Amino acid sequence: MAANTPQKLLYFVFVSLALPLVLNCKGQYEHFRNHESVFKEYQPYFEHEGSNMSTVAGQDVSFQCGVRNLGDRYVSWLRASDSQVLTTGWTKFTGDRRVKVIPADRSHTWGLGIRNVTPSDTGFYLCQVNTEPKITLRFHLSVTKSFAFIPGNNERYVQTGSQLELKCRISKTVLPGENPPIIEWTRNGTLEPRMGNHVRSSPAVFNKAQNSVESTLRIDSVTLDDSGIYKCTSNAASEATVTVLVTSGEQRAAIVEENSGRSGHSNLNKYLVVVCGLLPALLLHMRVTIDHITSPSVLSGLSGPTTQKIVSSRLMVPSK
Template identity: 35%
Template structure:
């Protein structure tokens, strides 16, 4: 036993033991890599007479709730003579449900359709009025030999409006009301956006005048700026930014006169004075107990 213990302290034996442990730990990791690799896209072989997928570059699709999603699948070298035996199908991986085969839909959910113009290589899956539940992986399969499959990841987001600043705004009478609304969106899903005061949509051509909107659109968001010049007491109320197919956002605007503004500031400063008085009493109590 002493000989074995002494042998373990030999540098060469320690090095061999360390290498053996490293090899033992790395074997499962290599196995996992092989599993991950096997789950990747099976493109098929180019420069052959067999069907294969066109390179998409990105297999992630993002859609907004309520909008249409198009999942791409372009199959090259799909000979019409093989149409009787070679089929293009869409499978939902979550439940392995067959959604479509060729141009036919095999689900009772009528939101799923195949976009396949005649004599084209496109076999895209269209999902109208997307919901959160539609998020997940969908697989475009071609029943060639060998079978090829293309997984597409669908990400679903909700469009939501946000008015910058506090939920209540106090403005002096005669000043300009400036409200900025930001909506997360995608360039192809940018819809209309309206402003409301109460339940009435603002009319930019109303006799009141001085009402205008500036809109800026980028691939990721829409920004709408509302301006009302010469604010009057009648302009007070709830202002709502209401985009199409998105959750609205509301801010309450108070238009006040000079003396009312001073009263608002006085009322807002009362809690701070109370806190200061409470702090003073706590300090006096602590000093009295010493």
């Protein structure tokens, strides 16, 4: 027993010294394996496939490119339309301030962000690793500019004291995670907050049933000063306009009377045109009929006063 004691002691010392080294080596191996191995036999590869993204102008977008076993290589982002290198590693190579690189840091994902996109940003974007040969992951971005419109007539006649409601609608889907674009209202160039306390607008919301983004402008008690050209504008769509004409009771009656008078004159003119157009045809039809009934074949069977009346009526028709 005493002879085995030194051997056990040496074995214990050996294990105590060797175990940390073994664990450290295993930790280093896992570090290289999980945090982009520098060993040449580990080739980089993408964690997923490329994707397509659709959005409206004015939104912020980002692409995520997961790369494993990157090692001492670099991830670059390129714009395919003009082969412009946007970023390489942590470095940005474009002067476009909207573009930013999202480095992997402690993850395996390298991201590309673009703020306030426009339709000109539509196209393919490439995530590329500088291996031999290079490996590339393709992403497609589609940016559309919606058209804003205000349902109803382009001109609105409103009486003083009544309520006015205008709705601005942008026919565009808002993707999950996106914020609806901002919609602003103006009257003759004046923004909604300065139109008066009786004027208010609702924030833009996504209407899933209508597949549109909407904002409503309300005027509780309309005054004559509320007349003007109203516009709804957004960075995601072209502007829409409507003209609002506010009238008092006397002005409204005068407008209705004037429009009624114009309508009566218009109808009379239409009748005169129709009559004048048909008059020559009626006269020609009468002449043909009289020529037929006064022909010798018809008059041969007639005599007396009836014949004299027909001949007399024929002489009254002027010849061409």
